Amino acid sequence: MRVERVLLKDYTTLGVGGPAELWTVETQEDLLKATEAPYRVLGNGSNLLVMDEGVPERVIRLAGEFATYDLRGWVGAGVLLPLLVQEAARQGLSGLEGLLGIPAQVGGAVKMNAGTRFGEMADALEAVEIFHEGSFHVYLPQELGFGYRQSRLPPGGIVTRVRLKLKERPLEEIRRRMAEVDAARKGQPKRKSAGCAFKNPPGHSAGRLIDERGFKGLRVGDAMVSLEHGNFIVNLGQATARDVLEILNRIQEELPLELEWEVWP
Numbered sequence: 001m002r003v004e005r006v007l008l009k010d011y012t013t014l015g016v017g018g019p020a021e022l023w024t025v026e027t028q029e030d031l032l033k034a035t036e037a038p039y040r041v042l043g044n045g046s047n048l049l050v051m052d053e054g055v056p057e058r059v060i061r062l063a064g065e066f067a068t069y070d071l072r073g074w075v076g077a078g079v080l081l082p083l084l085v086q087e088a089a090r091q092g093l094s095g096l097e098g099l100l101g102i103p104a105q106v107g108g109a110v111k112m113n114a115g116t117r118f119g120e121m122a123d124a125l126e127a128v129e130i131f132h133e134g135s136f137h138v139y140l141p142q143e144l145g146f147g148y149r150q151s152r153l154p155p156g157g158i159v160t161r162v163r164l165k166l167k168e169r170p171l172e173e174i175r176r177r178m179a180e181v182d183a184a185r186k187g188q189p190k191r192k193s194a195g196c197a198f199k200n201p202p203g204h205s206a207g208r209l210i211d212e213r214g215f216k217g218l219r220v221g222d223a224m225v226s227l228e229h230g231n232f233i234v235n236l237g238q239a240t241a242r243d244v245l246e247i248l249n250r251i252q253e254e255l256p257l258e259l260e261w262e263v264w265p
Contacts, residue, residue: 001030008050008059008264011042013103014194016244017050017233025062031131031158034060038152040264041158042062043108044080047195050264052241062107066160074129077159079108081114089178094169095124099179101185103195107159112262113146118181122146125163132157149199149260163197189226191234197248198231198257207231213254220246 003097008017022042025091038150041056042048062078068077069084071093081104085096098119102109109121125141125202132154145152153159200207210216218225219236221243226232233247251257 001025001027001033007201008042008045008054009231011061012045012050012194013192014045014047014049014233014238014239014244015192016052018052018056018241019057020050020053022059022061024061024063028065028136029161031062032067032134033157034058035131035156037235039065041107043077043105044103044182046103046108047112047114047261048264049194049241049244051245051262055264062105062157062158062160071164071166074161074163075106076161077105077110078105078140079106081106081109085178088164088166088206089174091169092168092171092174093166094174094177095164095166097174097181100178100181101188106162110159110162111151111153112149112260114149116181116184118177118184120146121230122151124164124166125162128159129161130154136160139143180254187229189232189234189263190227191226193226193232194261196231196260197233198251199260200223203258205231206255209255209257210251213251215251217231218247220244223247225251239261 004022009015025031025034037058039060041060045112052099066076069079069080078218081102085100088096098116104114114121117209122141128139130137161200200206207230215225217227222236222239224234226234233244
């Protein structure tokens with residue numbers, strides 16, 4: 001286990017965030033120790049806005065035994081989802097194609113039920129192991145209240161491992177499906193971002209609504225509503241959380257959109 005003082009901007013895909021005590025845990029014993037005081041759990045740092053003042057709680061990252069995988073057995077919550085999608089394809093296993101391009105770790109993808117219009121994380125789950133109240137428990141997906149970009153994990157629960165529901169398919173079929181998903185992502189920005197900022201309202205596209213209100217290109221400091229896709233806020237270099245938050249507030253003053261990101265604190 002490694003404990004260090006860091007700036008969370010170096011651990012988020014948006015590239016903003018203040019100081020915190022980072023606990024990198026590699027074993028079950030590490031996890032027990034790390035959770036003896038108030039904590040938050042950090043995955044790959046996507047879909048996350050960390051305030052400039054940082055957070056007072058310990059920040060836990062899963063590594064070691066939590067970052068190993070067997071696609072026909074248990075998959076650690078610290079495994080990167082993009083790696084898993086590609087490895088499943090190489091092994092001729094279908095079920096993760098719709099998650100192509102999501103820059104998350106498995107645990108974070110489960111917690112927020114990450115997905116695209118081609119599929120969600122919950123669709124690929126057979127079982128989920130969660131650490132809470134000092135021990136490990138296994139849940140079926142239907143017990144975790146999955147919905148659009150949400151789940152209902154036990155309070156303080158940390159996803160530690162999952163079993164995936166994958167099926168053998170011809171490689172050509174899997175690659176064709178992945179190409180379809182990849183083509184739908186071509187309009188997304190390449191600059192630092194935290195992914196889609198707002199949930200799509202029923203029957204609407206948040207990005208289209210933002211575009212129609214003329215918010216594309218809105219800039220505060222080094223944060224800007226992407227010119228490529230209205231539902232992305234990008235970091236042009238030295239953006240602060242305060243810059244990003246001001247943009248979010250301006251948009252929500254005019255549009256009844258629900259934030260998709262988690263905000264710390």
